[in-house]
Amino acid sequence: MKMDIQYTSERNAQIVISLLKAHGVRKIVASPGMTNICLVASIQTDPFFEIYSAPDERSAAYIACGMASESGEIVALSCTGATASRNYYPGLTEAYYNKLPILVITSSRRSDRIGHNFDQVTDRTSPTNDIVKLSVQVPFVRDEEDEWACVVAVNRAILEITRRGFGPVHMNLETMYSPAMCQKPLPNARVINRFFVGDELPSIEAKRVAIIVGAHIKWSDGLTRCVDIFCEKYNGAVLCDHTSNYTGKYKVFPNIMSIQKKNDFDYRNADLIISIGNISSSEYAMQAKESWRVNPDGEIRDTFWNLTKVFEMSETYFFKYFASIKEYSDEMEYYSTCVQEEYSLINRLPELPFSNVWIARQTIDRIPCESIVHLGIRNSLRSWNYFNVEKNILFYANTGGFGIDGSLSTALGISLATEKLCFCVLGDLAFFYDMNSLGNRHINSKLRILLINNGTGMEMHFPDFFADGVVADKDSFIAASGHYGNKSKTLVRDYACNLGFEYLEASSKSEYLEKLDDFCSREEKNYPIIFEVFVEKMDEDEAYNIVSSINGKAHNSNDYSLKPSERLANQKHATIVVFGTGSFFRDNINSVREKTSIKYACDNNSEKWGTEVAPGIICISPEELSKISNPFVIIALANTSDSLIVTNQLLDMGIKKFDHLSNWIRYEEKC
Numbered sequence: 292m293k294m295d296i297q298y299t300s301e302r303n304a305q306i307v308i309s310l311l312k313a314h315g316v317r318k319i320v321a322s323p324g325m326t327n328i329c330l331v332a333s334i335q336t337d338p339f340f341e342i343y344s345a346p347d348e349r350s351a352a353y354i355a356c357g358m359a360s361e362s363g364e365i366v367a368l369s370c371t372g373a374t375a376s377r378n379y380y381p382g383l384t385e386a387y388y389n390k391l392p393i394l395v396i397t398s399s400r401r402s403d404r405i406g407h408n409f410d411q412v413t414d415r416t417s418p419t420n421d422i423v424k425l426s427v428q429v430p431f432v433r434d435e436e437d438e439w440a441c442v443v444a445v446n447r448a449i450l451e452i453t454r455r456g457f458g459p460v461h462m463n464l465e466t467m468y469s470p471a472m473c474q475k476p477l478p479n480a481r482v483i484n485r486f487f488v489g490d491e492l493p494s495i496e497a498k499r500v501a502i503i504v505g506a507h508i509k510w511s512d513g514l515t516r517c518v519d520i521f522c523e524k525y526n527g528a529v530l531c532d533h534t535s536n537y538t539g540k541y542k543v544f545p546n547i548m549s550i551q552k553k554n555d556f557d558y559r560n561a562d563l564i565i566s567i568g569n570i571s572s573s574e575y576a577m578q579a580k581e582s583w584r585v586n587p588d589g590e591i592r593d594t595f596w597n598l599t600k601v602f603e604m605s606e607t608y609f610f611k612y613f614a615s616i617k618e619y620s621d622e623m624e625y626y627s628t629c630v631q632e633e634y635s636l637i638n639r640l641p642e643l644p645f646s647n648v649w650i651a652r653q654t655i656d657r658i659p660c661e662s663i664v665h666l667g668i669r670n671s672l673r674s675w676n677y678f679n680v681e682k683n684i685l686f687y688a689n690t691g692g693f694g695i696d697g698s699l700s701t702a703l704g705i706s707l708a709t710e711k712l713c714f715c716v717l718g719d720l721a722f723f724y725d726m727n728s729l730g731n732r733h734i735n736s737k738l739r740i741l742l743i744n745n746g747t748g749m750e751m752h753f754p755d756f757f758a759d760g761v762v763a764d765k766d767s768f769i770a771a772s773g774h775y776g777n778k779s780k781t782l783v784r785d786y787a788c789n790l791g792f793e794y795l796e797a798s799s800k801s802e803y804l805e806k807l808d809d810f811c812s813r814e815e816k817n818y819p820i821i822f823e824v825f826v827e828k829m830d831e832d833e834a835y836n837i838v839s840s841i842n843g844k845a846h847n848s849n850d851y852s853l854k855p856s857e858r859l860a861n862q863k864h865a866t867i868v869v870f871g872t873g874s875f876f877r878d879n880i881n882s883v884r885e886k887t888s889i890k891y892a893c894d895n896n897s898e899k900w901g902t903e904v905a906p907g908i909i910c911i912s913p914e915e916l917s918k919i920s921n922p923f924v925i926i927a928l929a930n931t932s933d934s935l936i937v938t939n940q941l942l943d944m945g946i947k948k949f950d951h952l953s954n955w956i957r958y959e960e961k962c
């Protein structure tokens with residue numbers, strides 16, 4: 292007889308259970324308690340698992356050691372709060388030094404309660420060094436980002452147990468004691484796998500492959516060749532910005548497209564992303580279902596929220612292997628589409644005001660071949676990334692920490708380690724932050740600094756960015772305008788000249804172009820140069836606006852950083868459905884109607900289907916809801932547990948745009 296297994300409504304526990312199954316973790320030693328009820332109650336009826344009970348946690352951990360060493364399988368432990376997990380220490384110490392595959396799942400009420408005299412809530416956020424290889428938190432899921440964080444953390448924890456020699460790993464699973472055990476079937480959580488050199492590697496079925504390169508050190512010719520051949524065989528393209536330093540045949544520069552307010556370009560439609568390199572300042576809004584990460588560090592880094600495979604190996608090994616198992620294909624359709632889109636947009640770019648973007652456009656092709664350019668965080672980096680350059684220039688930016696504090700020092704460091712010309716482009720806040728480095732006695736004549744002085748931190752001014760929606764006055768404290776001589780014409784000049792720099796200055800397009808040849812000259816100079824360019828922040832603003840509107844305007848349909856009522860305003864094209872038709876719905880329906888027009892109500896109770904639950908509002912079934920295109924669901928349930936069940940139900944139906952009416956009410960009460 293098929294058993295009717297029901298799982299907890301707590302999403303984080305569902306994710307743990309689903310991934311235990313996906314990674315083949317069957318054996319569990321459970322100790323008694325309250326906070327692990329949701330987990331244990333769910334798995335005890337699932338015949339996949341083989342559960343043993345051990346009332347004493349100290350003994351449980353040693354039992355797991357014995358089972359793990361004899362079976363060679365991963366053995367999971369489950370315990371509750373109080374001092375339960377403390378009693379795992381002796382057994383885990385044994386497991387750590389004997390490299391036994393044990394997964395410790397400690398359950399707990401929410402970690403926010405640690406240290407506030409709540410009974411049994413102990414701190415498990417930093418375990419002793421030699422009891423586990425890794426410890427992760429699996430918090431209660433309240434939104435999409437929590438869910439993503441749980442999926443990644445649980446995959447990472449399970450994969451770590453068998454990586455680079457076995458060993459115990461810990462996860463702390465939060466609970467809210469949800470009584471509902473009505474989830475069936477168990478929703479699948481995204482599985483991440485890791486591959487090593489020598490493993491049988493998976494095949495690539497994707498029709499279009501986007502290789503996305505973050506900040507990357509200089510490429511070897513061998514790696515460039517392997518990637519280019521890979522692109523020719525798999526209909527691939529290399530999506531990158533300057534800091535990627537890729538100079539091969541299949542380079543696409545999508546920043547000019549991805550910055551568009553209306554980004555409806557086909558470059559986004561790759562089937563697979565292969566991610567290499569480090570942190571990038573570029574976001575391409577890809578639509579790919581899946582991403583793979585290739586890096587010798589083998590870490591789980593889910594930059595695109597859809598990671599399924601990590602390849603712990605060199606990039607060259609990876610691309611060479613995949614290129615070797617496939618014939619050439621005639622199709623380079625993906626690359627040609629991307630490049631056509633990129634160039635057609637660049638060709639439509641109108642004249643810009645005198646600004647960082649205008650300067651980038653004028654200057655990038657004038658930088659001599661074989662130079663090095665260091666781009667300041669972040670307006671300079673962004674502006675220069677709109678424009679591709681077909682020359683051998685090496686680019687750097689401090690994208691590791693994104694600080695504005697060390698651009699000049701880093702550029703100086705580069706100039707000390709090369710014979711090449713070194714350019715540094717940066718804003719005034721970044722310049723003054725680090726200007727003492729210009730007095731360093733090792734400064735040399737290879738250094739050329741382009742200072743774009745707009746008298747403010749432009750990042751905080753741009754109309755589309757977060758700060759704009761928050762406050763009107765950004766100059767006073769948000770963007771730190773007016774400091775450092777407030778665009779003084781003499782401050783930098785005198786400092787630079789006194790330190791032996793050649794000083795150039797421009798306040799208009801014509802002045803800039805007049806001096807650009809000198810600044811970019813290939814000729815060896817006797818002095819380092821500072822070229823200070825004074826631009827107006829209004830022009831910076833306008834230039835950004837023009838660049839980001841070449842393809843027309845559009846709005847963001849699902850911006851989670853907005854207040855609840857603002858989110859509604861962004862759902863103009865969605866069909867609004869209220870889920871739940873009980874008393875909470877009846878009490879609040881009028882106030883919801885004041886904010887938006889409701890198309891339907893929906894309920895799990897079949898008796899309500901087809902009836903008018905409020906004047907003019909018909910109740911539909913969840914099945915009917917799943918057929919509506921572009922729904923936005925307002926969950927009208929006061930009880931957290933019920934809301935959770937419906938949240939899970941919607942996610943399972945593929946509906947990701949929803950909000951909780953209770954949040955709105957709380958928000959309005961606060962205001």
Ligand SMILES: Cc1ncc(C[n+]2csc(CCOP(=O)(O)OP(=O)(O)O)c2C)c(N)n1
Nearest residue numbers: 670693694695718719720721747748749750
């Ligand atoms: C050390 C540090 N402090 C603060 C920030 C936040 N931040 C990012 S960009 C930016 C403004 C930089 O202004 P500026 O250098 O004048 O360049 P602009 O944006 O005006 O071109 C700030 C303050 C940061 N990245 N690093």
